[in-house]
Amino acid sequence: MVKITKEDIKHVAGLSRLEFSEDELEKFTEQMGDIINMADQLAEVDTKDVPETVQVVDRDTVFREDKPEHWETREELMENVPEKADGYIKVPVIIDKDDNA
Amino acid sequence: MNFKSTIGLEVHFELKTKSKIFSPSPVSYGAPVNTETNVIDWAMPGVLPKLNKDVYRLGIMVALATHSHILPTTHFDRKNYFYPDNPKAYQITQFFQPLARDGYIEVEVRGKKKRIGIHEMHIEEDAGKNTHGTNGYSYVDLNRQGVPLLEVVSEPDMEDPEEAYAYLTKLRQIVQFTGASDVKMEEGSMRVDTNISIRPAGQKELGNKVEMKNLNSFDHVRRSLAYEEQRQQQVLLSGGRVQVSTRRFDDATGKTVLERVKEGDADYRYFPEPDIAPDHISQEWIDEIEASLPESPFARRKRYVEEYGIKEYDADVILQTKESSDFYDATVAAGADPKLAANWLNTQVNGYLNEEQVEIQDIKLTPENLAQIIKMIKDGTISSKIAKKVFKESIENGTDPKKYVEDKGMVQLSDLSVLEPMVKKVVDANPQSVEDFKNGKDRAIGFLVGQIMKETRGKANPKVVNELLNKELQSR
Numbered sequence: 001m002v003k004i005t006k007e008d009i010k011h012v013a014g015l016s017r018l019e020f021s022e023d024e025l026e027k028f029t030e031q032m033g034d035i036i037n038m039a040d041q042l043a044e045v046d047t048k049d050v051p052e053t054v055q056v057v058d059r060d061t062v063f064r065e066d067k068p069e070h071w072e073t074r075e076e077l078m079e080n081v082p083e084k085a086d087g088y089i090k091v092p093v094i095i096d097k098d099d100n101a
Numbered sequence: 102m103n104f105k106s107t108i109g110l111e112v113h114f115e116l117k118t119k120s121k122i123f124s125p126s127p128v129s130y131g132a133p134v135n136t137e138t139n140v141i142d143w144a145m146p147g148v149l150p151k152l153n154k155d156v157y158r159l160g161i162m163v164a165l166a167t168h169s170h171i172l173p174t175t176h177f178d179r180k181n182y183f184y185p186d187n188p189k190a191y192q193i194t195q196f197f198q199p200l201a202r203d204g205y206i207e208v209e210v211r212g213k214k215k216r217i218g219i220h221e222m223h224i225e226e227d228a229g230k231n232t233h234g235t236n237g238y239s240y241v242d243l244n245r246q247g248v249p250l251l252e253v254v255s256e257p258d259m260e261d262p263e264e265a266y267a268y269l270t271k272l273r274q275i276v277q278f279t280g281a282s283d284v285k286m287e288e289g290s291m292r293v294d295t296n297i298s299i300r301p302a303g304q305k306e307l308g309n310k311v312e313m314k315n316l317n318s319f320d321h322v323r324r325s326l327a328y329e330e331q332r333q334q335q336v337l338l339s340g341g342r343v344q345v346s347t348r349r350f351d352d353a354t355g356k357t358v359l360e361r362v363k364e365g366d367a368d369y370r371y372f373p374e375p376d377i378a379p380d381h382i383s384q385e386w387i388d389e390i391e392a393s394l395p396e397s398p399f400a401r402r403k404r405y406v407e408e409y410g411i412k413e414y415d416a417d418v419i420l421q422t423k424e425s426s427d428f429y430d431a432t433v434a435a436g437a438d439p440k441l442a443a444n445w446l447n448t449q450v451n452g453y454l455n456e457e458q459v460e461i462q463d464i465k466l467t468p469e470n471l472a473q474i475i476k477m478i479k480d481g482t483i484s485s486k487i488a489k490k491v492f493k494e495s496i497e498n499g500t501d502p503k504k505y506v507e508d509k510g511m512v513q514l515s516d517l518s519v520l521e522p523m524v525k526k527v528v529d530a531n532p533q534s535v536e537d538f539k540n541g542k543d544r545a546i547g548f549l550v551g552q553i554m555k556e557t558r559g560k561a562n563p564k565v566v567n568e569l570l571n572k573e574l575q576s577r
Contacts, residue, residue: 068127
C-alpha cells in the first residue's frame with residue numbers, strides 16, 4: 001500500500017503551480033491517500049497472462065486527412081481571455097520554464 | 102591530462118503539413134497572431150484530437166532515409182507541465198513507443214568516415230510562442246501550438262564539435278531531401294539542443310552532462326561545444342566538479358552562460374494518451390512511402406559527378422537545397438547540356454538569387470526556359486553575350502526566351518554570305534591592323550572582331566568571325 005505524505009502533495013502542487021495552506025495540505029494528503037488506496041484495489045485483480053494495454057476504448061489507427069480548415073475566429077476563441085493585447089494572450093511573465101522542450 | 106568529449110544532439114524538425122497534428126487548423130509561417138487556432142488547440146472542454154495521417158507519412162520518410170527501424174505499434178503519451186505556451190498543460194508526444202529506433206547516418210570528418218547512431222525519433226506537437234515583455238507580462242501566440250514536430254535523438258556518439266557539426270549538416274540535408282521539413286533554423290523549422298560531457302581519457306564512466314538549448318545556427322552549435330569542452334576541462338583540472346545544468350550560448354562573447362542547475366530529473370508524469378488510439382503501421386504502407394521517397398542527395402551527387410561529369414564542388418553547390426537540385430534536374434530533363442546547366446545555375450541564377458535575396462522556388466525563370474537558353478547557346482542560335490540579355494529578361498519577367506530572341510532579332514549571325522564580305526571590308530579599311538597582325542600582335546584581331554560586332558550590333562557569331570578574320574589576314 002502506498003503511503004501519501006504531505007511532501008508528495010507539496011511536490012505535485014508545486015508542479016501545478018498551486019499553493020495550499022497548512023490545513024488544505026492536511027486535508028488533501030488524507031483525501032489523496034484515500035483515492036490512491038482505492039485505485040490500489042485494482043492491483044488485487046490477477047492480470048497474469050493479460051497483455052499490457054494503453055487503451056480501453058476499442059479504436060485503432062484513427063487518422064484524418066491533412067486538410068486545413070478554419071473553424072472559430074480569433075474573436076470567438078479569445079472571448080474568455082482575461083487580458084489581451086494586439087491579438088496576443090497577455091499573461092504574467094514566466095521566464096523560468098521547467099525543463100520541457 | 103587528456104580528456105574525451107561525449108556529445109549527443111536532439112534535433113526538432115517541423116513537419117511540412119498543411120494542417121496541425123491533432124486539429125485541422127491551417128499551418129503557415131507568419132500568419133497573424135492567434136488566427137490559426139481552433140477549439141482543439143485551445144483545449145476547450147470536450148474536444149477530441151484526431152491525428153493527421155501525413156504526420157506519420159513524413160516521419161516515416163525520415164525514418165527510412167536514416168536507416169531507422171519503424172515500430173509496428175506506436176502510441177502517444179501525455180507529458181505534463183504547466184506553462185502558458187500550451188493551454189492543455191500537457192504535450193502529446195511519443196514517450197514509450199516512438200515512431201522509430203536504432204537508425205544511423207554516415208558522416209565524414211577530416212577524411213574519416215564515421216557512423217553516428219540515431220537512438221530514436223518520435224512525433225509530437227509544438228507549443229505556442231511566448232514573447233516576454235519588459236512590463237512583467239508575456240504575450241502568447243498559439244499559432245504554433247499543435248504544429249507537428251519530429252524529434253530526432255542521436256546516440257552520444259560524437260566526440261568533438263566537428264563531428265556534431267558534420268552530423269547536423271548531414272541530417273539536415275537528408276531531411277530536406279525527403280521533403281518532410283523546410284529545415285530552416287532562422288524560421289524555427291529546425292531547432293537544435295546539445296548535450297556534452299567530458300571525462301579523463303581512460304575513465305569509463307561518463308562525466309556530468311551540460312545541456313544547451315535552442316541554438317540559433319550550426320556555427321553556434323560548434324562554437325558553444327568547443328567553449329564547453331574548454332570550460333569543463335578547466336573545472337576538472339582545478340579540482341572542481343562539472344554541474345549538471347542547462348547553459349545558453351552568448352553570441353557576443355562566444356561564451357556559454359549558466360541558466361539553471363538541474364536537481365533531479367524533471368517530473369513530467371508521463372502516461373498513455375487516452376484521447377488518441379494506438380497506431381499500427383503496416384509494412385504495406387511503409388513500402389508505399391519508401392517507393393515515393395525522392396532520390397537521396399547522395400544518389401544525386403553520384404549521378405551529377407559520374408554521369409554528367411560535373412565537378413564535385415559544383416555538384417555540392419547545386420545540392421545545397423532540394424529546390425535547387427530539383428530545378429537543376431528539371432533543366433537537364435528539358436534538354437539542357439548538364440555541364441552548361443550547372444554553370445548557369447551556379448553563377449547566373451545564384452548571382453540573381455543573392456542579389457535579389459529571393460529563393461529559387463520564387464523566381465520567374467522556369468527550368469524549361471533556362472534549358473531553352475542553354476540549347477540556343479549550344480546550337481549557335483545566340484551568342485553567350487546575347488544569352489545573358491535573354492537570361493535577364495527571362496528571370497525578371499518570365500519571358501519565353503525563344504520568342505524573345507525571335508521578336509528582338511537577336512539570332513546570332515553565322516551566315517557566311519553575309520559575314521565574309523563584311524570581314525573583307527573591315528580588313529580593307531584597317532591596313533594598320535593587317536600590319537600589326539603580320540608583326541605578331543594578336544590583339545589586332547580583337548580590334549577587328551570589335552569592329553564587326555559593332556557593325557552587327559553584337560549579333561555576329563564570334564567563333565565564325567574569328568575564323569574568317571584569321572583566314573583573311575593570313576591571305577594578305
